[in-house]
Structures are given as structure tokens and as C-alpha cells.
Amino acid sequence: MELGTMSMKPNLKTDEKTWQGCLGFVAMLFAIVVGVGSIILSFGFGLSWARVNKDHVAILKDYLLIAAGLTTFATIIWRGMMTDQQVRIQREQVDTQINQLERQREQVDQQREQVELLRRQIDSSNAARYIDLLAEGTKLLEAEGAHQKIAGVAILREVICGLDYEVLRNPAMTLIASEWKENYKSAADLPYLKLIKDALSEGIKLGARSNISAVFEAPNDNFEWVLVEGFASQSYSGGIITNENRPHISTIMQEPKISFRNVKIYNGKIDTKEATFSDCYFIKCRFKEIRIDDINENYFCDCDFSGCNFIFYERFTDTSFISAKFKNCYFIYENIPSLIVLTSDETEFTSMDWSSFLSARESFDDFMNVD
Template identity: 25%
Template sequence: MRDKVESRENHQAVDGIGVTLIVFSAVILAFGIWAVWRIFDPVPTTTDDLRVRIELVRNIGLFVLGVIGLPLAIWRSMTASRQTREAILQGYRVERQLAFTDRQIAATEETNLAKLLQDGAKLLADNDAANVTAGIATLSVVARTDPDLFGNQALTLLIDFVQQKGGEGHTGANIKRAITALQTAYDLRPAQVADHLIFVEDYETSARYDDYETNWRLVRGARTCTYVGGDFAGQAFKENLDGFRFRHLVFRHCDIERMAALSMENCSFKRCRFKEIDCGSLTRSTLKDCNLSGVRIVINGPIPDLRAGQNYFEPESPPLLVGCTEPVDLLAILFQGRPQPDDAVF
């Protein structure tokens, strides 16, 4: 409103000045016409008299043009100034409108995210598996948004769901979906919204059923995460593993970048693939039927006899021993070629 009043006042002031300049210019022009008429009355009789009068007319004309042109130039300058000021005011108005629009969009987005979070939480607590799936998908969207709004709250809901429903195994489809959602959010912005998670094998069920498997998966979003018993199957351990603890469990058909990166105790590895293993880690674990062709073996402790676990290497790609202080006979610690089930170590 204030801008409109100022603009109206500026228009009125400039328009008033314009009218005054027009009237003033008309008066000066009339004066010039009168002066010319007086100069040529009476009519000159000689050439010199005519030349003098023409020179006088020229000077008067220049004076009249100057008197008229200067106010007009001032008026045009004031008009341009008014237009510039109007453009600046318009820019301010547009800027305020954009800021207001941004606030409206932010408020709408916050409201929508709050509703998604509420709906996702309700669906996640439902007994119907399809509704739970929808809840996970909804919270997955919210978890990838601003943590200061509802992103971290969505992560917390997903982590609580995994801990409660998957505390003894990650075989359920919705458990896997929730863990995938946590991993996706973590890849976008690493966040730790829980202090500690722990997943423990159901030893009673494991003793009763031979085919019982936990199929653990790495759960992101906590400062520390401990797995006790059970197994990891067909997974890759290549990324940052800080905060993860592995106790008394089995790794089956897994791809492991560096064995030393695993914080483990009394674990076994069956048919796993490695890029690097070390003798220090081998004192806390066992390898069974693993192909160690081309693997780096870091000698940082006593070298165990890995033949007891039927571990081997292909003749064309022997492992690389790193840190050896004396020659090592590979055939004294590994089979060359995959051994037969009845092969024995004496």
C-alpha cells in the first residue's frame, strides 16, 4: 500500500512539472514569434539592414530553443528518474512476492511431509503385510528429506521396525525392504539416529531346525550394530564398516574386501572371496573351502595351516604373501587346486 501511495505521488508531481514546462515553452515560443514580427516591422530597405535583422533573428531563435530545450531536457531526466524508481519499486515488490511464495511452498512441503510421516507410521504398525509395505515406501520418501524436518524421525521409525521385527533374522520381505530404505537414505546423507542395535540368533530355533537361517544384512543408521550368531549369505563387505561388530557367526559366499576391516570374534567363512586376508584375523576365525587365488595374505603373525579347512588356490594364480621375512612354502598352508572331499592333512 505504501508503495502505491508513493508511486501515485511521484506520478502527480512529475505530471505537474510536465504541464508547467509545456505552458512555459508555449509562452517563450509566443514571445519569439512576437520578437521576430517586431524585428521585421518595418520591412528593411537595405542589404546591410536585412543582414543585421537576420542575425538578430538567428540569435533570438537560438535563445528561444535554448530556453525551451533546457526545461524539456530537465523534464525528460525527471521522467527517466521516475521510470527508474518505478522499476526499482517493482523489483522490490517482485522480490517480496517471491519470498512470500517460497514461505508458502516451504509451509506446504512441511505439512505434506508431516502427513506422510503420520500415514507411514500408521501403515508400518498395521498387521496387514501390504499396508506395512506401503508404510515402508512412504517413510523411505520422508527419510531422504531434510533431517531437521522429518527425515530423522522417519529413519528412527524404520530402524525401530527392523529391530523389533528383525531382531532374530532378516529373512522377511518387509524387513529387507526397510533395510534397503535405510541404506538408500544413508547413501544420500549418512546419519546415525540410534545409539546401538543388536541382532541375535534364536539359538533354540536354530537347534531345532537344521535349515534355520538368519540371513543378516547390514543395517545403517546406528552408531554401533552388533550381530551375534546366525549368518550372512551372498553379501559384499566393501564399504565403511566402522561400528559393526560380528560375533560367533558364519559368512557364506560373501565378497570381502579386507578381512582386517571386520571387527569379529570366532567367525567362520565358507566359500567366501577375499582381496586381502591377514594372519592376525585368521587367529579369530576359520576359513572353509575358500579359493584364495590372487589374494594378498598379510603376514602379521603366525601363519596357520589353512589346508585343514580345505582352502586352496589355482596353480596359475597363487596368493601374494606380504611382509614375509623368510621363504614360505605355499603348499604347506594351502592346497593347490580344489581338494577332494576325502583329502586329508597329515
């Protein structure tokens, strides 16, 4: 309500008291008039007091009853009017509340639209920021200086690990994976390549992956591989993989479409289901499962086959070809390998004379230090 403006809403309690007072006054006035008029009328015609008492008191009583009835009737009419007015006021209040709620809903909708607009502006700002970072990182990565390359990898790592704009993760992964592919032979000498390897591993944990397919060839037989994750596919040829590689070969084998050819692998936990091996030398490795194809195409020296499942596609009576592939390999006596023969009809678990190419040992050798 503005200052100086009086409320026009009726005060029901005040109106009720005023109405009742007026009715009482009118009824009393009506009774007095009727009573006095009756007395005057009676004496005017020469009636005695006794006659008045008998005949006119009843008339006066009737007039009073009529006055009371009129008052009651008027009160009922007034209460109906007040009830109707009260209902109308309550309806107006409800309508006012509904209008207020509608205005509040409109305000909430407007606030929601403003928040959504702000979010889109932030997303657009973040997108522009990460696109700029991607461009800047690419530029620095293509520079000749080591410091620029380190800065470029750090910027691209920010793009990969940033949670605000995930759509640029894979392109950033592809950029640094391509740089690794071009310079992998110097991985042990160039510090920024170690940063690339760590960034690729972090990207894999976040569900990102490059689209680079890489073929890595060792420059010499003694070249020690630095294994890396994050490629669409990768193949290693020649060289050595040792227990010191991080990530270890047991981790790198979980990469999609990974293969090894003519690689010497030391002290590894090998799962031949995940990777492809050909003409490889396994030295002091552990196997939990190996297929006949893996035996035919690779060589094994001082390897542990305790509890290993040998999977063949037919039963062999002559295992001399297996013996030629195994040298000083063994199993722990308490954990004998199993032979599984897969045929078109069934899978058969059977026994085998392991002594033809494996030796049984009482305990695990101390020199077998495998992650």
C-alpha cells in the first residue's frame, strides 16, 4: 500500500457491531412507538386500564414479536451478505496468491534461463580456452627446443586431464602419441617423452585414446623397450622387455591389438589371450594359460608353468616338438598344470606326462622375481 492511501477492504467485525446496534435501536424504537401508539389509541376510545390490560397487552405482545421477527430476519439477511462478502474476499486472496505463485514461477523460469545461458557462455569460453591450449601445445610440440616440447606436452596434458571440455581429449592424445611414434627410439634420453608416456597413461584412465596405429622396430637386438599405452594398435619387433619396464608388459597386454615379434621378454606375467606373440623368447616368465599356437611360434626358458592351462585342439601322443620349445621350464609340485583339449564337440580336461618337457620343483625359486 502506498503512503496516503486508505484501505478500501471492509472491516467485518466493525460492520457487524454497527449493524447489530442499528437493528437493536430500530427494534427498540419500533416497540416504543407501537406501545405508546397502542396506549394512546386505547385511551382515546375511552377504554379502561383493565380493558387495556386484557385486550391490548396481547396486541402489544404481538407487535413486539413482529418487531423481533423482523429483526431476526434482517440479521439473517445481513449474515448472508457478510458470508458472501467474506467468501468473495477469500476468493480474491486466493487469486492473489495464485498470481503471486505464477509470478514466482516466471521468475524461477527466468533465473533458470539465465543460469543455462551462463552455462553455455562458460562452456563456450572453456571450449575456446581448450582449443587455444590445443593449438598452443601443438605449436610448442613441433618446435625444435627441448624446453618448448616439454611446455607443449604440459599444455596438451592439461587438455587431456581437464574435466571441462572432454571432446578434445582424443585429439590431444593423438598429437602426443604421434610425437612418441616419431621419437620412440630416444625414449630413454629425452625427458619430454617420459612426460608423453605419463600423459597417455592418464588419458587412458580417463577413457581417452589416440587413433594412432604404431609399428615399433628395435634399432638393435639389445634395445630395451619403453612400453606405452594409448595407441589404437601397436606392434613391437625385436629388442628386449624386462621387469623394469613401466608400465609392465602385464599392463601393456591389455591394450587393443597389440603384438610382439622376435622380442626377448624377461620376468613377465604373460596372458597370451590378450596379445599376439611370434618368434619371441620368454625368459623367467610366468604363464597361467598358453595355447598350442603360442608354443609352436615361441620359445621358453626357465619359465614357470605352475597351475597353467595348456590348451590344445587335439591330443598329442608325441610331444617332442614341445620339448624343443622348452628349456629348463618347470612347475611347482603342489600346483600341477592342466591339459584342456578343445574339439568341435566338447572340451576335455585330461592329464598329461609333463615330465617330457617340464620338471617338477619342490618350491618357488628365489631368483624368480616377477611383478
